[in-house]
Amino acid sequence: MKNSNNALSFIISITIIGILIYLIVLITPSLFDWISKNNQISIPIITAVISLISILYQKSWELHYKTEQQIKNKKMKLYSDIISEISYFFSKTPSSLDMQTPDPDLAKDFEKKKSIRFAKVMLELNHKIIAWGSDDVLKAWSEIKKTSYNQDTNPNNIMFAIEKLIYAMRKDLGHKNYNLFKGDILSLWFNDVNSVLSKL
Numbered sequence: 001m002k003n004s005n006n007a008l009s010f011i012i013s014i015t016i017i018g019i020l021i022y023l024i025v026l027i028t029p030s031l032f033d034w035i036s037k038n039n040q041i042s043i044p045i046i047t048a049v050i051s052l053i054s055i056l057y058q059k060s061w062e063l064h065y066k067t068e069q070q071i072k073n074k075k076m077k078l079y080s081d082i083i084s085e086i087s088y089f090f091s092k093t094p095s096s097l098d099m100q101t102p103d104p105d106l107a108k109d110f111e112k113k114k115s116i117r118f119a120k121v122m123l124e125l126n127h128k129i130i131a132w133g134s135d136d137v138l139k140a141w142s143e144i145k146k147t148s149y150n151q152d153t154n155p156n157n158i159m160f161a162i163e164k165l166i167y168a169m170r171k172d173l174g175h176k177n178y179n180l181f182k183g184d185i186l187s188l189w190f191n192d193v194n195s196v197l198s199k200l
Contacts, residue, residue, distance in 0.1 A: 072173070074132045079169040082125065086162055089118045090189040119148070134172040140165040159186055 091114070122145060129141050144161045163185050167177055183193040 071132065075134075075169075075172060078125070078128050078132050079137075079173065082169070083166065085118065085121045086166070087189070089114050089162075090159075122148075134168065136168040137165065137172055140168040159190075 122141075129138060133141065140161070144158065144165060147158050147161045160182065163182070166185050167180070170177055187193045
């Protein structure tokens with residue numbers, strides 16, 4: 001049934017295109033003949049039509065550009081928030097809590113608290129990622145969730161999945177990620193990335 005509908009749609013489309021081409025071929029000679037015989041009327045009309053088309057095109061382009069900028073601003077805010085949470089997640093001490101004298105018990109449970117917070121943030125940001133994230137960002141976000149929910153996953157795999165997300169966000173914002181390789185971004189938080197990579 002689906003193939004029949006596709007075939008019917010194709011036939012209808014070809015028929016419509018054929019009719020349009022026939023009408024253009026039929027009307028064009030008459031139109032040029034009318035223009036040649038009515039220069040005083042036709043030239044102002046053509047000029048007005050061209051001006052109208054130019055204005056409509058410019059307005060359409062301005063609307064498109066404005067929409068793209070609004071979407072980009074939404075993405076920049078979202079991606080900035082995500083990277084802030086990633087920085088928190090990769091912190092090794094409770095210093096990211098802005099506490100001058102962290103409680104010993106808090107320091108002891110900090111890793112657990114970070115994981116809980118990160119899982120909560122991922123859940124809260126799901127709808128925003130779906131709405132504003134690019135295809136690559138959405139795919140990377142999904143991979144992080146799949147990897148983190150797998151109890152047998154090596155923690156290092158989660159780190160590199162997060163790095164892929166960062167690369168995807170940078171690409172979506174226009175960065176080329178030229179000459180950047182696996183582990184380069186993680187090295188901004190960890191000094192032993194090369195040793196981890198050598199074991200993979």
